[in-house]
Amino acid sequence: MRPLFAALVLSAGVTLWAGGAVARAPAEFDLADFGKIIIQPRQSAGSTGLVFEQAIGDYQNEPIITYGENSPIVRLGKPIGRLDMLFEGDKTGFCTAFIVDDQHIVTNHHCIPGMGGDPSGAVSGVLAAQFVAGFIKPGNSQGVDRFTVSPQIVETSRELDYTVLRVFGNPSTKYGKLELAAADPEDSEFLWIIGHPQGQSQHISREGCAAAIPAISAEGKLMHSCDTLGGNSGSPVIRLSDKRVIGLHHAGDSRTGFNMAIPMTRILAQSRVLRDASGEQPAARPVAQQQASRAVGQAPGPVAVAPATGDSCLALWTEAKIIGCAGYETYVAECGDHTFASMAQRVIQRECSVPSRAPVESDMRALTVKAGGGGDYSSVQAAIAAAQPGMRIEVYPGTYTEGLDVTKPVEIVGIGNRADIVIKAAEDNAVRWTAESGRVANMTLIQDGGTYFGFHIAAGSVIVEDNDITSKGLAVMAVRANEGATIRRNVIHDGAQGGIFLFEEGKALIEDNALFGHSLGAIEVKEGADPIVRGNTMRDGGGSGLFVNLGGKGRYEGNTIFNNALANIEVKAANDPLITGNIVRNSQQGGIMVSDGATARIENNTVYANTFSGLEITTGANPTVRNNEFRDGAQSAIYIHSGGKGVIENNDIHHNAFYGISVKGDSAPIVRANRIHGNSYEAIRVREGGGGTYEDNDLSANAAGAFRIEEGAGSVIRRGNKE
Template identity: 50%
Template sequence: MRRWFMHLGALVLAGGAAAQSPLAEFDPADFGKVVIQPRQSTSGAGGIAFEQAFGNYQNEPVIAYGEGSQAVRLGRPVGRLDMLFEDGSTGFCTAFIVDDTHLLTNYHCIPGLPRDGVQPQVKAAQFVAGYIRPGHGEGVDRYTVAPNAVEADRALDYAVLEVFGDPSQTYGRLELAGVDPEDGEFLWIIGHPQGQSQHISREGCAASSPAVSGEGKLMHTCDTLGGNSGSPVLRLSDKRVVALHHAGDSRTGYNMAIPMARILAVSKFLKGAEGLPAAAPAPLPEVPAGACDALWAEAKGQGCAGYGAYLASCGTHAFAGLARNLQASDCGTAAPAVIHGALTVKPSGGDFPTLAEAVQRAPYGARVSVWPGVYSGPVYVTKDIEITGAGPRDQIVIDGVMHWSRGRGAVRGLTLRQGVAVDGGSLTLEDNVITSPATGIALRGGDAVVRANLVQQTGEAGVSISSNGAVRVEANRITRSAHAGIEIRDGAAPEVFDNEISDGAQSGVYLHSGGGGVLRGNEIHHNAFHAISAKGAVKPVVRGNRLHSNGYDAVRLREGAGGTWEDNDLSGNRAGGFRVEPDAGNVLLRGNRE
């Protein structure tokens, strides 16, 4: 009869008498520390164990590849899981971030398999993130983990754990793939063997052939040790997690992992990305120029339906731009009819090595997925396109100005070091980090939605708005601008809602040259000058804002500036609330608190 024996460092399948392996544990007094030494190493008596290294052990510290390396960037969501049990025992595993509140690891880590018929009780657990330098705990973060799994499956050896403090904001998260790897496909495993700093197994690391055994296990040749339990198995094609490492068999020379597709099929908490590797979209069938000429002639007579049919087949034809404009103006619909599969931008191995090249060569309506890396040079957008970061936004850096002059689309999840300039078209700019030696976001033409961005350390204004189009600026954090946090000028009338504007070297908001619009629900504080300064023929509606802790008055109106100012909190500024100069215009003040 076969029996399973559990130790956090090793699980051994033996026939007859029990064959135990020493526990990979640490001194309970060291719980909560970063650099801790295992008491013993895992070395089994043969058979199936939770981690095994075969032959020439080739699991390397990730830092050996350099702090800016792909290995280090990819491993950021991976951390060490430290467990302290009620009986005084301890153990290491690996876990990784899957969303803002959850980690994924092995069931045999938490809640753990019974020992001598008794279920172990976890007293405390922590997630150690950013531990990449051997023996050094500087710059490492520790997060509390709930000792009880929110979802667990013993048969599939996985557990979803709740983590507190949202480590995904700093370290990102890994995407889960919903299909199995191909036979012989190259893999990476990143984890914390023996509780050491983060290591990567990549040399000789591959799926077997066939990749998945008849028992539904991914068989692989990646070297692991005790502590690697719960490590993500990543495929090289798109760096998504295809399996959860959990065991090894010294008799066959293979380690084993649970395919992520099996886990996703039963989990209520985990969400998988599309399973297939990212690849260039299949090209649209070529339509002869003569046929597009005929379709265009037909489209003009059919109106809205005709424009859509024409664009679906002839999106790059000579009259496609005109058709989009007519469709937008006459039909009130977004212009492009065709959205292609995502193109990938990666430093190596993607469809394009730079974002500039991807935007230039992508078809109209394309989706572009930008992977971690630093991409230099300006980006010029003159077409309908959607650009999205595929990873933590602080690791996806565009080191060149993004110029948007035509087309409808979106830019999400990037770090833009040289700012964004919008001169036309329609852009949604969302969830980005934006810095610039000049203006962070210059909205000079077209329509724009600027939402949930961090705009910081700009050499001029954080956001400058001079466009007469429809502009909405909402829920952004704008901080440490050398000029105004938001400048509104030249007749622009944006909606500015629910932003935090702080720590600027001048005023939080500066309206001049006919600028106006609606400002509502903003918090404007700790700016060197005024919260809001306005001059010239400006008549904004400013309602329900909190303006506090600024260096001068909350509001200064001069040289004809007027408008409606109601229900604002202007208390706590250094020089007072309203300062209405004698040369100001017509001002309506109602329900404000100073």
């Protein structure tokens, strides 16, 4: 029987009954839509098609480009983008989000944890997420940028229905940020809502868009008459008078005939991140006094971030060293004449760029390939042989049982649903690439047996994007002795061996891919290979998620790595890779393992809920481990043995089932300035010849005390610790 109370319809398609907290499953999109810019609207109810959250009179929510690319309205909307999410269980969702500072975006709580099934917000259920900026033209992806979003929640509130997420790449340098208002709107005040209804291009609700009377309901909601659709969840409600965000749109209420937002004053009162971003505290005066003060004439706040100068540049430099590439790029962009700018440029050149050339421009028409006839060719390889450099080859649905050998710069693009455009090769590589440049996109590539790769990049440079790739032979992809490659937004899965294998100094930018189901590692790097790997998901493999092997280098940033049979990340005899900002969780063995004399920089990662240690350092490995969180492990957080070394500093190590740090076997780390608390035994255990230096750590609040130094331990230096 239907409950006898009204429904609150959330913008992403979730329904919450006003008399309780029962949630209906969210509106979902096809898995294939994740990573695309242009999607087909599919959210519907019954036989009537699209359902408005609440349309007040005639529906008024129009494409923002209607006002012209250089209009003030379009400029105001630049910091607002679409949040694309790929959930566990192969479901895809779209909401709206907006930029508030150089690292953070804001959306609704029900877009992330609500869809992931975890009301606490600690785990989002999101495998991958991206912030899509600049999507203002319907059906046109030109000029659109994608930024990787960490699926780990920075800050959230179910009651206030807001979530703060970390975004990589600092989109604020190009798109600016929105200013947040620390005062509530007046009754009937004119408003705008800008967002991405149904995941489509940016729209604005402007006509008839105003606060209700009263603007703030007895329940503390901002009531408004602005028309919205599913996908508008997380849209900013913008006050017309000063262009500041006065609310976070989130629902419609059939009882009142109005849509609802959470007032920004309520969110600011709870959110440290947003208070820091706005630079002001929420007003404590009564609403009427706030309104009177504004009526006297407060100056409108700017939409874009002002360039940094002086002390701000020094602060940016400090932050850049923590954040990495995105931080250095921001610092150089805003502080090009500052003291450390030349140093930052060198870091960017060394660690943050991989050469990858786009196809040669050509005015020639495309060649078409149709398996059943009717195109220029029925064979893709025949089209490649006939193509001039720079040509585009359009491949239509069909199964093409041939391996492709590409030696000239061409663009090979599937036209239609990639699941229906299949390149399938046994006893051959599905694709072997040696051309100086080019692109392969929107196809299904299957290596069907034999000692070959699914996609073998053996020279040159290529962009590989939006494909589904698998292999029954060797690794799904191999990158070796090449000039550069970009591998992004692909589904790389079920390799009979590994996912992506980089060796012989292979180079690639690997971003926003889903890698899963491989017999060995999702990504293996060795022999001087030096990739940038960011924003990927590496899960459910028979080996490690990431394996940086003998002589491997690279930068590994913002990835989510979980549920692999071996350590989620293994670093063995590697050459100082940087592992930063990753989520490393739920391994069937350890979180991160560093061995065989490897050096590595392990910084700003969150490592939790692994079956063995969160971090194991062994056999002479000597990493630098800074600013990480190691928590909720089934054994000790950090286990150092068999001659392991390392500098362990400024980490938060808590609530592990054994010790915070366990050291034995002639190991001698330097452990300083860590906070080690809430662990089931002592904070630090040293035994069986283990030693080390332990200084300036906070070791209070562990169940069995600070230190356990056993008979037979080696030289242990302790100073300045809080015990």
